[in-house]
Amino acid sequence: MAAETQAATPAAKAGGPNHGLRIFLIWIVLALAADLVLWFVLGPHIPPGRLGSAAQGQQFDNNVMIAMSAPVLVLVLVYFTYAIVVWRRRPGDDADGPPLHGHSRIQALWITVTSVMVLSLAAFGTYELIVPYGAGGGEGPSPIWNPPGAELTAAAQQRPWAPGHVLVVQVIGQQWRFTYRYPGLGGFETTELVLPVNTMIQFDVTSIDVIHSFWAYQLGVKADANPGVDNVAYTKTQHLGRVTVRCAELCGLWHGAMFNYGKVVTVPQFQAWASSTSVALADVTKLLPPYSTTYDPTEIAHLGPVLQKLGLTGAGGGYYPPQDPSQP
Amino acid sequence: MAIETEPGTTQHPGGGQPAGGAARRPWWMRPAIHTGLIGAVIGYAFGHWLGNLIASGYQQVGTSDQNDTAIVLGYLFMVIGWLAGLGVFNDLFKQMAGRRLAEAENGNGPGGLAQYFRFHLDHKVVGIQYLVGMIIYFCTAGLLAMGIRTELLSPVHHVFSSATYIEIVGEHGTMMMMLMTSVILGPFGNYLIPIMIGSKRVAYPRLEALSFWLTPAAFMILLSALLLGGFHMGWTGYPTLSIQDTSGADAYAFAFGLMGISMTLAGFNILVTVICYRAPGMRWSRLPMFVWGILGTAVMMALAAPVLSGGMYMLLTDRTVQTAFFTDQLGGSTYLWEDVFWFFGHPEVYILALPGFGIVCELLPVFTRKPLFGYKVAAAGMIGVTLLSFFVWQHHLFDSGINPDMRPLYMLTTEMISIPTGFIFLVGMGTLWKAKIRFTVPMLFCFAFFFNFLIGGISGVFNSDAPADVTEHGSFFVMAHFHYTIMGGLIFAFMGGCYYWLPKMMGIKLNEKLGYWHFWLMFLGFNSTFMPLFAVGWLGQPRRVFEYALRLQTLNDWVSISSYVLGFSILLFVINFVWSTVVTRVRETGNPWESRGLEWQIPSPPPAYNFEHVPVVLSGPYEYGSEGSEPVADLNPPVGVLAAAFSGSETARAEA
Ligand SMILES: [Cu+2]
Numbered sequence: 012m013a014a015e016t017q018a019a020t021p022a023a024k025a026g027g028p029n030h031g032l033r034i035f036l037i038w039i040v041l042a043l044a045a046d047l048v049l050w051f052v053l054g055p056h057i058p059p060g061r062l063g064s065a066a067q068g069q070q071f072d073n074n075v076m077i078a079m080s081a082p083v084l085v086l087v088l089v090y091f092t093y094a095i096v097v098w099r100r101r102p103g104d105d106a107d108g109p110p111l112h113g114h115s116r117i118q119a120l121w122i123t124v125t126s127v128m129v130l131s132l133a134a135f136g137t138y139e140l141i142v143p144y145g146a147g148g149g150e151g152p153s154p155i156w157n158p159p160g161a162e163l164t165a166a167a168q169q170r171p172w173a174p175g176h177v178l179v180v181q182v183i184g185q186q187w188r189f190t191y192r193y194p195g196l197g198g199f200e201t202t203e204l205v206l207p208v209n210t211m212i213q214f215d216v217t218s219i220d221v222i223h224s225f226w227a228y229q230l231g232v233k234a235d236a237n238p239g240v241d242n243v244a245y246t247k248t249q250h251l252g253r254v255t256v257r258c259a260e261l262c263g264l265w266h267g268a269m270f271n272y273g274k275v276v277t278v279p280q281f282q283a284w285a286s287s288t289s290v291a292l293a294d295v296t297k298l299l300p301p302y303s304t305t306y307d308p309t310e311i312a313h314l315g316p317v318l319q320k321l322g323l324t325g326a327g328g329g330y331y332p333p334q335d336p337s338q339p
Numbered sequence: 340m341a342i343e344t345e346p347g348t349t350q351h352p353g354g355g356q357p358a359g360g361a362a363r364r365p366w367w368m369r370p371a372i373h374t375g376l377i378g379a380v381i382g383y384a385f386g387h388w389l390g391n392l393i394a395s396g397y398q399q400v401g402t403s404d405q406n407d408t409a410i411v412l413g414y415l416f417m418v419i420g421w422l423a424g425l426g427v428f429n430d431l432f433k434q435m436a437g438r439r440l441a442e443a444e445n446g447n448g449p450g451g452l453a454q455y456f457r458f459h460l461d462h463k464v465v466g467i468q469y470l471v472g473m474i475i476y477f478c479t480a481g482l483l484a485m486g487i488r489t490e491l492l493s494p495v496h497h498v499f500s501s502a503t504y505i506e507i508v509g510e511h512g513t514m515m516m517m518l519m520t521s522v523i524l525g526p527f528g529n530y531l532i533p534i535m536i537g538s539k540r541v542a543y544p545r546l547e548a549l550s551f552w553l554t555p556a557a558f559m560i561l562l563s564a565l566l567l568g569g570f571h572m573g574w575t576g577y578p579t580l581s582i583q584d585t586s587g588a589d590a591y592a593f594a595f596g597l598m599g600i601s602m603t604l605a606g607f608n609i610l611v612t613v614i615c616y617r618a619p620g621m622r623w624s625r626l627p628m629f630v631w632g633i634l635g636t637a638v639m640m641a642l643a644a645p646v647l648s649g650g651m652y653m654l655l656t657d658r659t660v661q662t663a664f665f666t667d668q669l670g671g672s673t674y675l676w677e678d679v680f681w682f683f684g685h686p687e688v689y690i691l692a693l694p695g696f697g698i699v700c701e702l703l704p705v706f707t708r709k710p711l712f713g714y715k716v717a718a719a720g721m722i723g724v725t726l727l728s729f730f731v732w733q734h735h736l737f738d739s740g741i742n743p744d745m746r747p748l749y750m751l752t753t754e755m756i757s758i759p760t761g762f763i764f765l766v767g768m769g770t771l772w773k774a775k776i777r778f779t780v781p782m783l784f785c786f787a788f789f790f791n792f793l794i795g796g797i798s799g800v801f802n803s804d805a806p807a808d809v810t811e812h813g814s815f816f817v818m819a820h821f822h823y824t825i826m827g828g829l830i831f832a833f834m835g836g837c838y839y840w841l842p843k844m845m846g847i848k849l850n851e852k853l854g855y856w857h858f859w860l861m862f863l864g865f866n867s868t869f870m871p872l873f874a875v876g877w878l879g880q881p882r883r884v885f886e887y888a889l890r891l892q893t894l895n896d897w898v899s900i901s902s903y904v905l906g907f908s909i910l911l912f913v914i915n916f917v918w919s920t921v922v923t924r925v926r927e928t929g930n931p932w933e934s935r936g937l938e939w940q941i942p943s944p945p946p947a948y949n950f951e952h953v954p955v956v957l958s959g960p961y962e963y964g965s966e967g968s969e970p971v972a973d974l975n976p977p978v979g980v981l982a983a984a985f986s987g988s989e990t991a992r993a994e995a
Contacts, residue, residue, distance in 0.1 A: 030772075030773070057877075058810060058877040058878060058879070059810045059877075059879070065806075065809065066810075068806055069806050069807050069809055069810050072804055072806045072807045073801065073807050076800060076801055076804060076807065080797045080800060083797065084793060084794075084797060087764060087768070087789070087793050088790075088793075090768050090771070091768075091771070091786065091789065091790070094768075094771040094772075094774065094776065095776065095786070098707075098771060098772075098773055098774045098775065098776055099775075099776045099778065100708075100775040100776055100777050100778075104775060106708070106775065107708040107709065107775065107963045107964035108707055108708045108709035108773060108774045108775045108963065108964050109709065109773055109964055110709065110710050110962070110963065110964035110965040111709065111710065111712060111769070111772065111773075112710050112711075112712070112713075112714065113712055113713040113714070113715075113716070113769070114712075114713075114769065117765075117769070118713050118716055118765065118769075121761070121765045122716075122758070122762075122765075125757070125758050125761040126758055129754045129755060129757055129758055130751075130754075130755075132754055132800065132804070133747070133750055133751040133754045133755075136747070136750050136754075136803075136804040136805055136806060136807075137747040137750065137751075139804075139806045140746060140747065140750070140805045140806050141747075143806070145743065146805065146806035146809055147806070147809045148737055148738040148743070148746075148805060148806070148808070148809040149738040149739060149740040149743070150740060150743040151740035151741070151742070151743045152740070154743060155743075155744055156743075220579065220583075221577070221578075221579050221580040221583070222577050222578075222579070222580065222673055224738065224812075224813055226813070226881065228810070228879045231809060231810060232809070233738045233809045233810065233812055233813070234738055234740065235736075235738055235739040235740060237667075237673055237674070237739065237740065238579060238667045238673065239667035239668070239672075240667075240674075240740060242739070242740035243740075244738075255879060255888075257879070257881050257884075258881065259812065259813035259814065259881045259882075260577070260813055261505070261508075261571075261572060261573045261575075261577070261580070261882070261883045262580060263505075263571050263572075263580055263584075264501050264502050264505060264571060265501055266505070266883060266884065267501060267504075267883070267884035267885040267886045267887075268501070268885075268886055307668055
């Protein structure tokens with residue numbers, strides 16, 4: 012910059028380039044460009060996709076926050092770059108800068124704008140959390156934001172399921188596997204997550220040993236699996252497709268290997284799968300403890316070896332020999 | 340009593356009398372690190388024996404083939420033996436016996452290199468001890484991170500077994516999170532705060548020295564977990580995993596709890612020092628911003644760290660004497676742990692941010708040659724972060740089901756914390772306005788701090804949004820976020836502080852050319868390592884896994900290779916540190932940065948008791964550019980001025 016008019020007084024506006032205007036112009040152009048590109052080009056590809064309604068809601072949230080934060084990011088970066096380029100010390104210039112201690116209008120403006128942004132983001136987040144029934148996150152045993160037809164007691168969950176209604180799927184976490192129990196379809200338990208399309212799913216997540224976290228990525232669902240707690244989460248399946256399930260809470264040696272895959276299929280396909288699986292597992296289902304929202308592995312530990320032999324786990328007490336995890 | 344009222348009388352940290360001519364014993368007979376180690380070995384053997392005596396009949400010990408009681412008691416007596424061997428309790432017993440405290444025995448005399456290996460009551464010695472200790476801890480934990488990245492080079496081929504991998508992850512996380520809380524408060528806070536506020540000493544030199552000597556114990560105990568089979572629950576130690584885990588979990592809980600005590604003591608000492616030991620004229624409105632930052636940190640440490648120690652104690656009793664705080668079937672709850680842990684854990688992450696804010700606010704005026712823009716805004720930002728930090732912890736538990744209906748509340752408090760954080764950016768940007776920026780190495784680290792913390796802060800807003808957090812929670816996105824704030828913020832500020840203050844603390848300037856290399860490699864290596872991890876997390880990779888989706892291998896490999904560059908840059912720093920302070924030793928005793936800070940107005944390194952006379956502070960530390968502004972302090976005030984200043988405060992105290 013050739014403009015070397017160094018006004019040493021605080022009233023430095025007179026003479027010299029109008030730095031504020033320059034920064035503002037560069038910022039507004041770059042911020043607008045960034046927002047347009049991010050919203051229209053990158054936006055549709057932002058994770059976690061649109062297979063579940065909760066996932067779609069999260070994608071929308073991410074996009075709104077990207078659109079809001081990009082101008083902030085651009086402003087700070089433009090300002091710092093401008094400062095580094097323009098306000099660097101010239102060789103041989105050992106003088107001090109102008110003694111500006113503050114600027115009350117700019118300070119008030121900054122505080123007002125950031126406060127308004129932050130508060131509106133909090134209001135937006137609250138709306139996006141409550142309206143889509145908890146946005147796919149775990150809501151504890153008795154959620155107050157739930158869809159019509161939600162089944163919150165073990166008895167209600169065991170009423171036969173019909174297409175169009177909320178489908179209850181119990182997820183049982185244990186080291187190092189998730190199993191799924193379908194109380195509305197006879198109460199069988201499988202290692203395979205199969206879901207009907209265009210259906211509101213209610214996951215009832217629990218654990219029989221340590222804390223896990225059930226993360227169905229494409230559905231936008233994450234709910235901690237706590238021992239002795241029923242943690243409910245909602246999402247609506249919107250397309251056919253594959254679902255990746257990973258454990259998202261460190262649960263021991265093979266936490267990294269605790270994943271499997273599920274699928275969203277058509278309603279007739281789902282019904283066919285459910286009835287055939289129900290029949291195939293009928294012998295095992297008889298051995299399982301009665302359906303419940305949580306299980307106490309110490310009470311049913313004698314079933315463990317039986318079920319291990321049958322290749323089934325979870326509700327029946329899992330892989331553990333009775334004294335491990337050691338209970339006093 | 341705040342400050343010695345008579346200028347010229349020497350103050351004795353710890354209240355000891357001047358040396359009474361006691362003959363010095365040979366070095367190996369005086370308490371130091373070697374006697375501490377002997378004490379530790381004896382203590383462990385005794386504690387282990389005692390634990391076996393008490394607990395070998397427990398049913399749990401019989402079935403599990405491990406005696407946690409013996410291990411915990413071993414650690415307990417080991418720490419007592421270590422401290423006794425260091426001579427921590429000597430003065431206590433001497434005073435109880437009515438004997439005079441000889442200064443030489445306290446380690447207060449002038450004493451070369453040996454003094455750094457002893458329990459020493461001079462805050463400047465403790466500061467250097469902390470500095471070297473922190474660099475060692477940071478590098479150890481950093482090497483473990485290299486191990487993690489090496490394992491993640493391939494999604495299917497494994498360098499480590501799954502057990503070893505989880506042990507490395509846990510050691511890296513715990514070591515960083517427990518010891519780096521003191522990475523700035525320990526060295527720079529202890530060394531510089533008394534000098535910056537014009538005091539000859541700290542309030543509680545014994546607590547300060549004790550807070551340091553607990554850190555090597557915590558470090559060694561944490562590492563010893565590897566000998567006991569490691570621990571497999573990460574740094575958060577969630578039960579019931581941490582209750583069923585092998586004996587390594589005892590080491591985790593004991594070390595972390597011990598470090599909680601160290602943090603409490605360190606924070607309490609700084610807190611009282613800043614409030615009570617300011618020189619006359621050092622008003623709250625003239626307090627350097629670094630002191631404000633450390634003050635906020637000290638408040639959080641003093642209030643949050645005791646909760647950590649309590650939680651760790653509960654975990655240890657669950658593991659040994661079979662209490663059931665966290666066992667669901669016996670009336671306990673894993674939620675209790677999550678609450679207690681994060682009630683500490685969230686203030687902690689601001690313990691890991693605020694000192695960095697302090698350093699950049701302190702350095703910017705010096706290298707822009709301008710007053711700090713909006714001093715009150717900066718102080719308000721730090722106070723705001725300190726207060727809000729105690730009201731956000733449930734955002735770690737958005738998906739846990741603990742209190743789902745309160746998520747909007749915690750979303751609000753969490754997002755509100757970006758308002759005071761934004762103040763720091765306003766202050767930084769305002770200070771740069773029409774500045775005369777000097778691109779020294781410390782200034783480059785300040786710029787990098789703002790860049791990194793900007794990304795860390797904005798990604799934090801994504802995490803605070805409960806719906807978006809459903810995907811991000813527990814994924815690499817969160818991991819990248821907090822590495823941007825802690826590594827990118829705290830550690831970059833620490834490095835800036837090293838280059839800036841080492842001439843003050845050691846009278847030696849670090850090599851500048853190596854410094855520029857270090858900076859650029861670290862800045863590029865850091866961003867190249869952690870920027871892609873946002874994408875990795877968003878694309879579905881959970882934390883602490885050793886197997887991941889094949890399609891994410893390219894990104895993971897990029898990150899791993901960048902992390903080696905980052906590691907190399909830290910190696911350059913260590914080389915620079917050792918090369919400059921041990922080999923070349925280029926003296927720098929003046930005020931190389933032409934700073935107005937009070938600490939730069941006295942010789943480097945500062946003499947014993949810092950100031951010959953208690954200074955009278957005349958103006959703020961950032962009055963650059965004002966013609967004829969007063970010097971920052973009168974280092975040799977006329978006796979009348981001092982007396983007047985003190986009589987005012989004395990009467991005020993008498994009236995209160
Ligand atoms: Cu798991």
